[in-house]
Amino acid sequence: MDVFEAINKRRSVRAYKSDPIPEDILKKVLDSMRQAPSAANRQPWKFIIIKDRALVESVVKACNAQTFLMQAPVVIAACGIENQAWKGVGGNRSASAVEIDVSIAATHLTLAAAAEGLGTCWVGSFNEACFKKMLKVPEGVRIVMLTPLGFPASPDLIHPLNPETRKDFNEIFCENYYA
Numbered sequence: 001m002d003v004f005e006a007i008n009k010r011r012s013v014r015a016y017k018s019d020p021i022p023e024d025i026l027k028k029v030l031d032s033m034r035q036a037p038s039a040a041n042r043q044p045w046k047f048i049i050i051k052d053r054a055l056v057e058s059v060v061k062a063c064n065a066q067t068f069l070m071q072a073p074v075v076i077a078a079c080g081i082e083n084q085a086w087k088g089v090g091g092n093r094s095a096s097a098v099e100i101d102v103s104i105a106a107t108h109l110t111l112a113a114a115a116e117g118l119g120t121c122w123v124g125s126f127n128e129a130c131f132k133k134m135l136k137v138p139e140g141v142r143i144v145m146l147t148p149l150g151f152p153a154s155p156d157l158i159h160p161l162n163p164e165t166r167k168d169f170n171e172i173f174c175e176n177y178y179a
């Protein structure tokens with residue numbers, strides 16, 4: 001599958017089968033995160049691969065999180081290590097690239113997963129303090145996003161893009177100058 005097919009197959013999946021992910025496929029999609037670019041190649045990240053069902057259930061319940069996270073066989077918490085990140089985004093010496101770097105790696109995951117027939121859903125709305133406590137994430141490390149990873153509950157969840165869900169081409173591209 002080429003990258004355009006993977007982009008077309010990536011949809012936010014919010015219902016999963018509990019079927020396990022074969023280890024070789026899991027390793028392959030995780031390795032796509034390892035290969036992601038990062039500012040000054042700092043790789044200021046750590047990815048928690050949560051497979052323990054009891055742990056996922058207790059964290060989701062304790063943190064009042066979105067319950068579809070509990071359906072997939074794997075949940076990934078993408079963490080950014082603040083003091084490893086390059087600083088200087090946009091010429092601002094204190095602006096950290098940590099969220100940008102982790103988000104690029106997470107985007108690799110979403111596309112690699114789609115190429116392997118797996119679903120993901122970027123979850124950015126969660127109680128970070130609660131998740132950090134439950135997952136033993138230390139000070140100075142952020143959880144940038146969560147995603148379930150698993151086989152979609154139904155093939156219908158991988159539907160073609162509904163054009164109404166995206167801005168028009170001409171609305172978002174302009175030539176030479178901002179217009």
Ligand SMILES: Cc1cc2nc3c(=O)[nH]c(=O)nc-3n(C[C@H](O)[C@H](O)[C@H](O)COP(=O)(O)O)c2cc1C
Nearest residue numbers: 010011012013014066121122123124125126145165
């Ligand atoms: C930064 C970010 C945060 C998001 N947070 C959530 C979330 O908390 N819960 C959720 O169900 N979807 C979340 N999404 C998924 C978006 O709703 C989804 O990507 C968007 O509606 C487009 O749909 P699609 O991914 O199926 O193309 C998030 C996406 C991004 C990029």
